[in-house]
Amino acid sequence: MIAVHHYENGQVREFEADDISKLVDDPHLLWVDVAHPSENDLQCLQQEFSLHPLAMEDVREHHQRPKLENYPTHAFIVVYSSALQEVDIFVGPSWVITVRESDPDETPWSLENARLRFDRTHPEQCDVGYLVYVLLDEIVDGYFDETDRAEERLEELEDLIFSEQQQNETEVQQTLFDVRRRLLKFRRAIVPLREVVAALLRKEVDWIDDHDVVLLQDVYDHVLRAIDLLDSGRELMGNAVDAHLAIISNRMNSVMKKMTSWGAILLGSTLVAGIYGMNFKNMPELHWRYGYGMAIGTMLLITMVGYWYFKRKDWL
DSSP states (O other), rough: EEEOOOOETTTEEOOOOHHHHHHOOOSSSSHHHHHHHHHHHHHHHHHHTTHHHHHHHOOOOOOOSSSSEEEEEEEEEEOOTTOOOOEEEEEOOEEEEEEEEOOOTTTOOOSSHHHHHHHSSSSGGHHHHHHHHHHHHHHHHHHHHHHHHHHHHHHHHHHHHOOSOOOHHHHHHHHHHHHHHHHHHHHHHHHHHHHHHHHHHHTTTOOOOOOHHHHHHHHHHHHHHHHHHHHHHHHHHHHHHHHHHHHHHHHHHHHHHHHHHHHHHHHHHHHHHHTTTOOOOTTTOOOOOTTHHHHHHHHHHHHHHHHHHHHHOOOO
C-alpha cells in the first residue's frame, strides 16, 4: 500500500500512487510511505524516482545491516524499529520514501506518530532533513521502551532465580537464553545506527541542512544512551546467568554432601553387618548369647554418632 503526502505552504494533501509522476519534480516536500510493498509497488517507486538497482535489491532482500549509502540522485538509509522490523528510507532533493515490512509474529511499526508529529511542524521546517530527523527520532525513542521491558524482564528473572521456591531449571534457562538472544539482535540493530547518524551529522547527505544537523545531534545522543542501556542490560544478563549457574552448582553440592553424609553414616553399620555376616566357625562372640543385641546396638550407635557429626557440620 502506497500513501502519498504532499506538503506545500503549511498544507498537507494526500494523493494516489498514480499522482506521483506529477509530484516527483515538485520543489515542495513529498513523502511516500509504502507498507507491505508488492513487487509492482517497488517497480513503480524505482521508475518514478530513478532509485538505484542496488538499493532496490537491498529492499527486496531485507535483513540488511543499518547503513547509509549515497547514490548520485538520492541517499539510502536502513534502520530498524524497536520491534526489529526493517525500515528503508530513501532521501532525495525534495522527497522522502519510507518502505517497511512487518513480521506477522510482531507488532507492526506504525508511522502514525511520526506523521502526526511532522504534520504539526511549522511550515518553515517542512523540509527533507527535518522529516528524516522526525523519522529517526521516533524510531530511536522506541528503543527506550524496549530496553525498559528487557530490564523489567531481567528483574523478574533475578527474583525467580533467587527465590526459595522450587523452579523449573529448564524453563529458567530457556528464558535466559531467549532474553540474551533478544538483546543480541537488538544490539545488532542499534550499534550500527550510531555510524549512520554520525554520517548525517557530517552532512554526507547533500539535502541535510545546518539546522537539521543540530536536531540530529539530539538523535545521536539518544542512540548513544540506548547503546549504554543495552550494554548495561547485557551485563545484567551475564550476571543473571552466572548467578543461576552458581545457584545450580550450590544445590548440586548440597545434594552431594547429603548423599555423602548418609553414605558415610551407613558405612559403619554395613561394616559391622558384613563382619558378623561372614560364614566362619571360629569367630569371636559367634555363640555369644548377647551377640545379636550387641551388633544391633553398635550399628545404631554408629548411625547416631554419624548423624550428629554431619548435622553439626551442616551437611544434613
